[in-house]
Amino acid sequence: MGEQGELAAEQHVRYIVTAEKKKDSFESLVMEHLRASGAYWGLTTLDLLHKLHAVDSAEVVDWIMSCYHPESGGFGGNVGHDPHVLYTLSAVQVLCLFDRLDVLDVDKVADYVTGLQNEDGSFSGDIWGEVDTRFSYISICTLSLLHRLHKINVDKAVEYIVSCKNLDGGFGAMPGGESHAGQIFCCVGALAITGSLHHIDRDLLGWWLCERQCRDGGLNGRPEKLADVCYSWWVLSSLIMIDRVHWIDKEKLAKFILNCQDKENGGISDRPDNAVDIYHTYFGVAGLSLMEYPGVKPMDPAYALPLDVVNRIFLSKQQ
Numbered sequence: 001m002g003e004q005g006e007l008a009a010e011q012h013v014r015y016i017v018t019a020e021k022k023k024d025s026f027e028s029l030v031m032e033h034l035r036a037s038g039a040y041w042g043l044t045t046l047d048l049l050h051k052l053h054a055v056d057s058a059e060v061v062d063w064i065m066s067c068y069h070p071e072s073g074g075f076g077g078n079v080g081h082d083p084h085v086l087y088t089l090s091a092v093q094v095l096c097l098f099d100r101l102d103v104l105d106v107d108k109v110a111d112y113v114t115g116l117q118n119e120d121g122s123f124s125g126d127i128w129g130e131v132d133t134r135f136s137y138i139s140i141c142t143l144s145l146l147h148r149l150h151k152i153n154v155d156k157a158v159e160y161i162v163s164c165k166n167l168d169g170g171f172g173a174m175p176g177g178e179s180h181a182g183q184i185f186c187c188v189g190a191l192a193i194t195g196s197l198h199h200i201d202r203d204l205l206g207w208w209l210c211e212r213q214c215r216d217g218g219l220n221g222r223p224e225k226l227a228d229v230c231y232s233w234w235v236l237s238s239l240i241m242i243d244r245v246h247w248i249d250k251e252k253l254a255k256f257i258l259n260c261q262d263k264e265n266g267g268i269s270d271r272p273d274n275a276v277d278i279y280h281t282y283f284g285v286a287g288l289s290l291m292e293y294p295g296v297k298p299m300d301p302a303y304a305l306p307l308d309v310v311n312r313i314f315l316s317k318q319q
């Protein structure tokens with residue numbers, strides 16, 4: 001592939017809008033079980049590129065609500081799929097993008113999330129009980145966006161996250177779990193939202209995170225692994241939250257992301273010359289947003305939503 005050049009924003013918008021319509025494609029098949037998250041990735045990318053109006057908001061909101069389970073208060077990843085906190089956050093994030101939280105029974109959704117907190121402060125992802133720091137972040141982020149953080153035991157939630165901190169300054173999926181950039185985003189994000197960042201040794205964690213930059217300029221998720229565009233988000237957002245983002249060579253990282261574009265048909269892949277998908281398209285554009293790339297809206301590193309959307313939620317009247 002030749003020179004990376006600039007962000008092919010128009011092509012990426014076209015790729016996202018048309019990917020949604022290709023119902024029989026390979027991509028829509030692998031996306032079937034996590035379509036609510038796919039909607040969040042695609043729609044946030046459109047918003048970052050100032051093109052959210054390219055989709056029919058009423059249609060999206062109707063579809064999101066068809067994934068809702070009124071008896072539990074949770075959302076499934078697709079119509080007829082079981083509820084899970086991951087898709088509940090994606091649904092709430094999509095509704096935030098369109099400023100349509102009014103369609104929710106906010107307390108019912110908040111009670112679904114609250115009911116998944118365990119005695120030790122951790123969170124399960126659904127009724128089947130898997131515990132992971134991803135679910136701590138997801139629950140805390142969802143409840144905060146709904147102005148319902150007070151419904152959980154925040155002190156216990158924070159205590160559990162801190163118990164997943166490692167000697168290298170990073171965080172894992174559970175106590176003693178290996179540090180991984182994705183889990184670090186979740187733990188740092190949850191601590192940021194709850195005002196608990198003082199539990200982090202910023203220099204130690206910042207050092208571990210900036211060592212994720214590989215020779216090709218891209219970031220990996222843990223030592224000895226290949227760079228992947230998605231870590232541009234997980235690592236940069238964490239570095240921003242602990243105020244150490246200047247330890248990364250932004251120019252080299254931006255080049256790496258831009259080199260992963262399909263400049264003709266749109267979309268971004270995990271690394272140069274691989275097949276594009278909506279997940280890496282989102283995290284590539286989101287990474288560029290965190291580096292203040294021209295023409296891309298700024299993002300909030302903790303809520304993983306455009307900054308203007310987050311400001312609208314927290315500056316508006318409490319529901």
Ligand code: GRG
Pocket residue numbers: 086134137138181182183185186220221222225226228230234303304
């Ligand atoms: C709202 C942005 C947002 C997220 C919601 C689901 C979630 C919360 C966070 C997931 C964080 C996470 C664990 C990300 C990592 C995803 C990933 C690429 C895992 C791959 O792990 P390996 O071991 O890959 O297959 P490596 O790169 O380590 O070889």
